[in-house]
Amino acid sequence: MKKHHFYLCLIALLVACNGGVKEEGGDGYKTRLTFGPGEEARIVEAMLSLTDSSSITLKEGTYQFDNLSIAQVKHILIQGAGPKKTILDFSAQSQGGEGIRVTDVKGFTIDGMTLRDSKGDLIKINKSEKVVVTNLHAIWQVADSTSGGYAIYPVLCKNVLIENCYAEGASDAGIYVGQSDSAIIRKCRAYKNVAGCEIENTSHAEVYDNEFYGNTSGFLVFDLPDLSQRGGYVKAYNNYMHDNNERNFAKAGSFGNTWGVGNAAPGSGIIILAASDVELYNNRIINNNSAAIAVVSGFFIDESAGEKMNDKYFPIPRNIHIHDNVMEMGNAFPEPVYAHHIGKVLVGLDQQLKAQDPARKDMRLPFILYDGITTNILTKGTAVNPDSLCIRQQGTNLFVNIDALNIRSKNWRPSTDMTPFTCK
Amino acid sequence: MRKLCLWTSLLITGMIVGVSCQQQPAKTTTAGPFRFRDRLSEYGFFTGELRQLQPRKGVVNYDLTTPLFTDYTVKDRFVVLPEGRSISYTATGALSFPDSTFIIKNFAYTSPEHRKVMLETRLLFKDPADGQWKVMNYLWNDTQQDAVKWIVGKKIPMTFLDDQGQQRHTVYQMPNTNDCKRCHINNSVLTPIGPKARNLNYTRVGDTENQLEKLAAAGYLTGMPALTQVPQLPGWKDSVHFTVSERARAYLDVNCAHCHTKGGDAFNTGLFLEYEQTSPDRLGVRKSPVSAGGGAGGLDYDIVPGDALHSILAYRMNSAEPGVAMPELARTVVHTEGVALITQWINALPNAKK
Numbered sequence: 001m002k003k004h005h006f007y008l009c010l011i012a013l014l015v016a017c018n019g020g021v022k023e024e025g026g027d028g029y030k031t032r033l034t035f036g037p038g039e040e041a042r043i044v045e046a047m048l049s050l051t052d053s054s055s056i057t058l059k060e061g062t063y064q065f066d067n068l069s070i071a072q073v074k075h076i077l078i079q080g081a082g083p084k085k086t087i088l089d090f091s092a093q094s095q096g097g098e099g100i101r102v103t104d105v106k107g108f109t110i111d112g113m114t115l116r117d118s119k120g121d122l123i124k125i126n127k128s129e130k131v132v133v134t135n136l137h138a139i140w141q142v143a144d145s146t147s148g149g150y151a152i153y154p155v156l157c158k159n160v161l162i163e164n165c166y167a168e169g170a171s172d173a174g175i176y177v178g179q180s181d182s183a184i185i186r187k188c189r190a191y192k193n194v195a196g197c198e199i200e201n202t203s204h205a206e207v208y209d210n211e212f213y214g215n216t217s218g219f220l221v222f223d224l225p226d227l228s229q230r231g232g233y234v235k236a237y238n239n240y241m242h243d244n245n246e247r248n249f250a251k252a253g254s255f256g257n258t259w260g261v262g263n264a265a266p267g268s269g270i271i272i273l274a275a276s277d278v279e280l281y282n283n284r285i286i287n288n289n290s291a292a293i294a295v296v297s298g299f300f301i302d303e304s305a306g307e308k309m310n311d312k313y314f315p316i317p318r319n320i321h322i323h324d325n326v327m328e329m330g331n332a333f334p335e336p337v338y339a340h341h342i343g344k345v346l347v348g349l350d351q352q353l354k355a356q357d358p359a360r361k362d363m364r365l366p367f368i369l370y371d372g373i374t375t376n377i378l379t380k381g382t383a384v385n386p387d388s389l390c391i392r393q394q395g396t397n398l399f400v401n402i403d404a405l406n407i408r409s410k411n412w413r414p415s416t417d418m419t420p421f422t423c424k
Numbered sequence: 425m426r427k428l429c430l431w432t433s434l435l436i437t438g439m440i441v442g443v444s445c446q447q448q449p450a451k452t453t454t455a456g457p458f459r460f461r462d463r464l465s466e467y468g469f470f471t472g473e474l475r476q477l478q479p480r481k482g483v484v485n486y487d488l489t490t491p492l493f494t495d496y497t498v499k500d501r502f503v504v505l506p507e508g509r510s511i512s513y514t515a516t517g518a519l520s521f522p523d524s525t526f527i528i529k530n531f532a533y534t535s536p537e538h539r540k541v542m543l544e545t546r547l548l549f550k551d552p553a554d555g556q557w558k559v560m561n562y563l564w565n566d567t568q569q570d571a572v573k574w575i576v577g578k579k580i581p582m583t584f585l586d587d588q589g590q591q592r593h594t595v596y597q598m599p600n601t602n603d604c605k606r607c608h609i610n611n612s613v614l615t616p617i618g619p620k621a622r623n624l625n626y627t628r629v630g631d632t633e634n635q636l637e638k639l640a641a642a643g644y645l646t647g648m649p650a651l652t653q654v655p656q657l658p659g660w661k662d663s664v665h666f667t668v669s670e671r672a673r674a675y676l677d678v679n680c681a682h683c684h685t686k687g688g689d690a691f692n693t694g695l696f697l698e699y700e701q702t703s704p705d706r707l708g709v710r711k712s713p714v715s716a717g718g719g720a721g722g723l724d725y726d727i728v729p730g731d732a733l734h735s736i737l738a739y740r741m742n743s744a745e746p747g748v749a750m751p752e753l754a755r756t757v758v759h760t761e762g763v764a765l766i767t768q769w770i771n772a773l774p775n776a777k778k
Contacts, residue, residue: 045576048601069602072612094579094595097719097752103605103689104612120717120747126689127612148747149717155692172717179692224714226694226705250717260713260720302712308705 029055029077037061044068050076058113060085066092067118071103080113083137083166090118098124098148102131111135118148125154133162140169143192145249147171151193155179156228163187171250172261173198173220174212177205179228185210194250195220195261196241199234199275201227207236216336217268218244218288220261223275225298225308225315232277241269242286245334263301265290265343266336269327274298274305276318281325285367289330290337290346292367295320295389300371300404301342306378316375316387323392323423327367349402352414366397366416371404384420392423458551460560464571469504469528475542475568477530482507484644486635488618489626489659490674493759494531495596496586498540502528503619505644513647515655518616519624523552527616533584536591543580544598545571548608548616557614559604575601587761594756603753611687621648622655622699623678657699660765672769673699675762679751695726708737709773716740719748730775732767741766 031054035043040063046056047070055077065088070076080086090099099118102108102125114137115122122138125131131154138151149172154160160183167174167190174190175197177183183205189212190196196212198220199205212218218241223231250262264271267290272278274297285292298305298315305315333350337343350365374386391399399418406412461467464474471480479485483504491499504526505511512520521527527548532540542564549558562571563578577600583593608614627634636654639645648654658666658674666674677699683690684697693714696706705711708726713719713736721739732738740750742763749755 041576044600048575069600069606071602071605072609093746094597094756097747101602101606103602104609118747119745120719126692145718147718149715149719153715155715172715176715178715224712226711227714228691228694 027055027077028075029053031055033057034059037063040065055079058086058088062087062089064089064092065099066090066094067099067101069101069103070105070108071101073105075107076105076109078110078113080111082112083114083135086113088113088115090116090122093119097121098153100124102126102128104128106130108132109134113137114139115151117141120148121150121153122148123152124150125157125160127156128154129158131157131160133160133165135164137166137168138170138174139167143169143171143249145171149173150176152176153178154183158182160184161186166190167196168192170194174215176200177202180205181229189213190215192246194248195264196244198222198261199231200224201229201231202234203230203232205231205234207234208238211240211242213240213242213244214246215244216246216248216250216266217261217264217271218242218285219270220264220273221271221275221278222273223298223313225305225313227312230312230314231275234275234278236270236278236280237282239283240286241283241288244269244288245290245336247336248340263342265340265346267291267334267343267346269293271296272317272320273301274313274315274317276314276320278317278319279321279323281321281323284326286326286328287330289332289334289364290343291365291369292327292329293322293325294369296369296371296404297373299373299377316373316378317389318375318387320387320389321423322368322390325393327393327395329364329367331364345407349400349414352412353400353416356413357416363397366400367395368393368399370399370401370421372401373404377405389421390423391418391421458549458553458558460547460549460558460573462573464545464562467526469502469526474570475540475564477502483528484639484642486619486624486639487628488623488678489662490623490657490678491618492678492754493762494754495533495582495594495757496584496592496759497531497533497543497596500528500530500532501618502526503644504528510644510646511639513621513645513649515621517620519619519621519645521550521616523550523555525550527619529618533582533596536583536585538585541582541584542568542571543582543596544574546604548614557608557616559601559608559614561598561601561604563598574598577603586757592757597754597756599753606689607682607753609689610682610685617682618678620657622657625651625654625656626659661761668765668769668772672765675765679762683751708735717747719750721748727770727773729773730771732770735770738763738767738770 033046034057036059047068050073052074057079060081097120100123105128107130108128109132112135116139140147147169151167151170151174153176155178157180162185165188170193173195174193178200180202185207186209188210191214194216196215196218200222221234245267267288269285269288269292271294295317354360376386401415403414469483470478472478477500483502486501506524509522514520530545531543535541545562547560551558561574563574564571578598580596582596586592625636640648658670660671660675676697681698684695695708701707711726720736723734723736726736728734742758743749
């Protein structure tokens, strides 16, 4: 015991020679480094030389970096003085894919700062565990296709918490969790991104108490083919998703037969694509003027989705549960919808419904869209709701089954009958 | 607790301050954590003027049939084996190096006056303490007399001659030590990338004998089967012996697959470019990008067979813009010849829908 103690002190002293200070804090960080603006070179070096259980505090001020990276360490804290006070500017980035890259870290917390204006993603956290991102603002001051893809981007991670964060201006998703297991996103806001928040091929995610507004689309739950794992088991509740009606400025995928966020039609509140076991409830989904909620299969955007089926990809969403949401919609489609490929489909759908039923003349597109492409096409079955879509919502004009398989044929008959899909 | 620590500290301060806070030459043979030395010259790898890179006895120079492209730099590669030990042959992956091996890679460029200007020297050391590879980088000083330990990377303006003898200018990016790790890590384990049997298996220019056979004959390499049993990576420029497809796949293997492979830094993309990959999907044929963002240039697929112009793979290789350019690291100028090869390969792919 004594001997052990002796060595602890020895280590502390060795660390002290490198400018660290040992403190017996309750959080277990053995080395604590503090820097201010103007010390960028020392900060870069400190991040490269990090040892396990280190914290780096960045005092108030604006810092200029090309990029930063942290790799292969455990128990790290990067602490700022608050998002209005500590600002990391990456406009000088000249190499690499992101402003901050965190790779292979077990126990990573970043708290209390603003990251802005990188060429690629703002912060990418790759293959890490126990990831905590709190009180972080990640923004591009100009929101267009020159912005990086993702503002806050954990991928291939385990146990992620994103809390009290704000993302703005991403040309893909502001807050994006990809190919991860167990994630919580709460009390965050996302504004002026193509997608406010996206959960992609991620299992066991909870998204609650957030506000996603002023984006092209508010919230996406996507499963894409050819990736390391399936997603699913996603719950989104108590969120406020409103006024997501902006132009889709994503550059990825030229709006053709593609999978990316470029497919999100302006005016989309929530889109579920090919993901299963998703529950959406107690959300306020207001004034997303194309569709409040869309549930679509991989076939909806790629007819060859079936060829990509394997144990890590299933194109048809199953066990989608939608209940107790408050939904409202404005009087007209948002203007950018007419210039968007999926947007045009929605406009066409609206016209078709009005043609089928003149009584709909003054009605908007229903709140919930379902492409109607079910596992019947795989099983040659005839069940009316084989994939257990279940909706429990009050009100009228709630639902349309797009009948997407026949969208290009004379027999196209989208249906507003919700009976088969009403929760039993 | 704290008091005790302070007391103990005081007691031992005198003993250790000298040890820990002064620059000490590393002892690579004794126990304790390995420390890289402060200057390249301290290792004694070379004899005579350092910049001539004349290897001392036991420092073995080697080359790769298809090397990584790094801004047209000229590379010298050496392996330093511990006394009396040899490399064990492995058919796949990097050869099996004994503990305490150094792998040395020196980067220089050719100036418009045709002088060789040293940039950096990268070391990999297989630490006997834990059997893991460690990385360190050395920056050549202005006088070109020595290179100093340098972990933070550096932007170095250089005016150089490319492979066509054309004068070009760029700001070369010496990687920092995390950059080194990003490419060299697979499943959290750091490994050498270049020295695989298949990439050493050729006859170097000016030699008459196969490089691997020479290494084996000199006793540096043991356990090698008959040469006919050794896999061979095509030389990316060798159009006499290899097809466009073979050369393109070798080029992608060396320039991309350390990240674009299972467990690599780009595992999340689902695009896997190793030479042994056979799935068209994995290779990017009609595969949509996952997280390329603007890097995809508004294109739909990584590879559109027969149409390099609309293939993201070729588009990103043909850019030097951060966020677009691939590879993300180690390249600031477009590799004209590499892009030409990949373009030729994609354009020749049969355009039948799968």
